Amino acid sequence: MRILTAVAMFLVFLAALPAAAAVRNLNAELGAANQSLAAKQYTRAYQQYLHVAANNALAQFNLGLIEREGWGRPRNPLAACTWFGKAAVGNIPAAQQFWGDCLAQGIGQPADGKAAERWYRKAAQSGISYALCSAGALYISGQVLDKNISHGLALCTQAAQAGSSAAMLRLADYFREGRELPQDLTAARDWYLQAAQMHDPVAQYRLGIMLSQGEGGDADPKLALKWLEQAAMDGYAPAYLPVAILYSNDDPDPKTGALTPDSLAKIYMWNRMAKATTTDPAALAQITRIEQLVDAVMPEQWRPILDRRVAEHQARFATE
16 A cells, blocks of 8 residues: 555656656656555665666655665664755656655754745645645744744645645644644534545545534534545545444434344444454444444354455555
């Protein structure tokens, strides 16, 4: 999954490359290395990127990703930041964002909020709108820049209005948590909705929880189930158990007074997936209770078919 995410990010960043880099076609020089990375031949990919890294900023960026993510080697934030710094100078938009993170966090050198903001703004100008929210967060926290919540909020809002679902999610979290900003559950719910509509599974999950609990507006269990199940279908494991619970509270079949076959099957599947992805004792106790109730009423012949669907879902979203 992380490889697929990196490839998707890589394609987005290519679209934002400066014209001169596009003419040279930096990516064309990395064909063999990219294939090795996609095949999870990490040591080979690293050496192939390293071979051309002196004159290829995209190779530098990918080396930074390998070091940061720990693909085929221990994670090395310092080495990652060194490569991101080189690639940022080479005008790779994502590297500018990540180099800003390195400067803000003080990885390998004292934290430098002003330098971090400069690189965040460069990244935003290059098409990474979320970088403005990263800059805004520096002002909101006040740790490496003078605290200025209204300015930080304005920057993050600008990123969200530019279409960054990550900025929408961050704004929603600020308003829901009420730590750096005054709590505003209505605003949180609205920003979660906007991010959820852009297919962000974390936002879908958090919106679903707010809808189910009536936070920031009226409770709406059916709409909550819609968003939570979408997050679950996208492989967001924290949504599995809430979906099973909401289906167990679904309206019964008016003819039989029992849960519909569809609801019963979904309770079984989502509960099984929750069981496979949590170690929390309270959650496991709840999963066991649901399991016992389902086992008492579900026809045994359903089990092989439903288990196969569970296995298919798990395989689709398997991580390293």
